[in-house]
Amino acid sequence: MKLRVTVLGAGFGGLELSSILSETIGDQLDLTLIDQNDSFFFGFSKLDVMFGHKSSEAVKISYSHIVKPGVKFRKETITAIDPVSKTVTTSNGKYEADVLVVALGANYDMAATPGLTTWGNEYYSFSGAEKLRDKLPQFTKGHAVVGVCSAPFKCPPAPSEAALMLHDYLVNRGLRDACSISLVIPFGLPIPPSPDSSKALLKAFEERNIRFIPQRKVTSVGENKKVTLDDGTELPCDLFLGIPKHVAPDVVLQSGLTENGWIPVDKANLRTKFSNVYAIGDVTSVGTPKAGVFAEGAAKIAAASIIAAFKGKENETPYTGAGSCYIEFGKGNVARVDVDFFSGPKPFGIHHEASETLVVDKEHFGSSRKARWFGK
Numbered sequence: 001m002k003l004r005v006t007v008l009g010a011g012f013g014g015l016e017l018s019s020i021l022s023e024t025i026g027d028q029l030d031l032t033l034i035d036q037n038d039s040f041f042f043g044f045s046k047l048d049v050m051f052g053h054k055s056s057e058a059v060k061i062s063y064s065h066i067v068k069p070g071v072k073f074r075k076e077t078i079t080a081i082d083p084v085s086k087t088v089t090t091s092n093g094k095y096e097a098d099v100l101v102v103a104l105g106a107n108y109d110m111a112a113t114p115g116l117t118t119w120g121n122e123y124y125s126f127s128g129a130e131k132l133r134d135k136l137p138q139f140t141k142g143h144a145v146v147g148v149c150s151a152p153f154k155c156p157p158a159p160s161e162a163a164l165m166l167h168d169y170l171v172n173r174g175l176r177d178a179c180s181i182s183l184v185i186p187f188g189l190p191i192p193p194s195p196d197s198s199k200a201l202l203k204a205f206e207e208r209n210i211r212f213i214p215q216r217k218v219t220s221v222g223e224n225k226k227v228t229l230d231d232g233t234e235l236p237c238d239l240f241l242g243i244p245k246h247v248a249p250d251v252v253l254q255s256g257l258t259e260n261g262w263i264p265v266d267k268a269n270l271r272t273k274f275s276n277v278y279a280i281g282d283v284t285s286v287g288t289p290k291a292g293v294f295a296e297g298a299a300k301i302a303a304a305s306i307i308a309a310f311k312g313k314e315n316e317t318p319y320t321g322a323g324s325c326y327i328e329f330g331k332g333n334v335a336r337v338d339v340d341f342f343s344g345p346k347p348f349g350i351h352h353e354a355s356e357t358l359v360v361d362k363e364h365f366g367s368s369r370k371a372r373w374f375g376k
């Protein structure tokens, strides 16, 4: 009998988990990988698209390239999940499985921040990044604000990256002196687990005259060219680059899998409270930031648990919540922070200074995943 696995979501987590299961037990596997989209893109590609460094087509990788033993991809929208019977309903039919893996990521609640998509803009969705790409050339003077509207949010360095990249964008167009840039984030430091990365970012902000406003969120974006923060402060704003409120997809919220908005999991093996139902990545409340590297790390442990259980064993390797995040520092340089959330008494990060070498490292990070997941 083959092991029937349904993987919901072909993002970082779903792709990595499907690849491991195929490599390890492909001849005994009947895995269906379901996603509503026809192609994958890395989260960081949205910054490249927004600032016009790459076209939308160049960063998308079609799921049609997935050819793996024991794996079939289905482009369908998931409309219901029954974690008890492990049945999934989609726009096209029903799937029953022995093991269910929920890797549906995080969605955005744009309406939670009044004015966000009418007077402001967001760059966390692909379409939002594309809209900003078309809008940025019209910004020639005034106040730009990069602002986080709620926590948790994906890729904690991404707001800092956007502020630094906006600086370069304006310098290259000869407009920097006519514009101010402010960055509003809900943490005390840009990257709380890594004081050294935070120090390097704060220095970069100071050198570029980027105003850093910590411990605050943006609560509304007004037509009167102002954004309001959660303490009532108003900032002048001619261009808003927002990070919207994150929520679990509706289909997950309706499945009975969530508590306080996200799926709780046993952090040792990524199991949910339902037998043979796992959850990985941004859709969980496992305790790591919402980032691709952590979704990938969780996928490795969930896959090891699934394989061990299939062989009548128990996976002995716990999830450490460790991963490396690249940080676009502007001026063509990239830094890296290696963070570990669960091994020590508290999360800690090791900073690697921004350099051109790390630009190559980041490119390899993307190309190696592309090769591994899509054979390209």
Ligand SMILES: Cc1cc2nc3c(=O)[nH]c(=O)nc-3n(C[C@H](O)[C@H](O)[C@H](O)COP(=O)(O)OP(=O)(O)OC[C@H]3O[C@@H](n4cnc5c(N)ncnc54)[C@H](O)[C@@H]3O)c2cc1C
Residues within 6 Å of the ligand: 008, 009, 010, 011, 012, 013, 014, 034, 035, 036, 037, 042, 043, 044, 045, 046, 047, 076, 077, 078, 079, 103, 104, 105, 106, 123, 124, 125, 154, 155, 158, 249, 251, 280, 281, 282, 283, 290, 291, 292, 293, 294, 295, 325, 326
């Ligand atoms: C601007 C920006 C920069 C980023 N930079 C980085 C970075 O440098 N490094 C990093 O590690 N992370 C980065 N991230 C974060 C990263 O993209 C996510 O954390 C990561 O993709 C999460 O992986 P996941 O597998 O949990 O979910 P996702 O990759 O989001 O995958 C979820 C999948 O589920 C599918 N789905 C959802 N609902 C349904 C449904 N009802 N039916 C069918 N399919 C559905 C979606 O289409 C999606 O493909 C960045 C994010 C942003 C926005």
